[in-house]
Amino acid sequence: AQSVTQLGSHVSVSEGALVLLRCNYSSSVPPYLFWYVQYPNQGLQLLLKYTTGATLVKGINGFEAEFKKSETSFHLTKPSAHMSDAAEYFCAVSDREGGSYIPTFGRGTSLIVHP
């Protein structure tokens, strides 16, 4: 079964600093890859996704992620953190094979942004 590892349950950065949230997956066949964000007291919403093509994917609010097949990774970055980026971030993967495309979610990383 597919598994997703998000390194670090909490990441703390200063406003204006680089944001790096890590995600690794387990399958030998590259899956579809997603990052979702959950703001306080809200449901999850899609930040960005990788399905095929260019491995650097740009999302909303200045976030981007790069798919690296050799490292089985899909890390999320933002050059300069803003206070409004404080939220919970989830990496998710869906197998390309099998037909159901049911996603598996990581455990989440809480991003804390200090003034």
Added chain:
Amino acid sequence: DADVTQTPRNRITKTGKRIMLECSQTKGHDRMYWYRQDPGLGLRLIYYSFDVKDINKGEISDGYSVSRQAQAKFSLSLESAIPNQTALYFCATSDLVGSYNEQFFGPGTRLTVL
């Protein structure tokens, strides 16, 4: 108006009570899901439905049941609630065609079982 709505948004109940959480969507999606979120555990899939006549168990279905009343409605029931079912519950929808099964989430229901 929200595309995926959940009722109630908050619920406190007692051990042994039957509880129903409801989800409605106006996105026209065929696929609907129920997830549970616990701190440090991420989202875990309880049940999912690919159309009105299709119901499937997810990773943690024990103690839960579902009903797909219509394309737009998917309800989750706890027949006899227990304290370890205290969690945040999310309904989600998806449309496989063109979106690679991207999930669209409701705002969540916070359930507390005393």
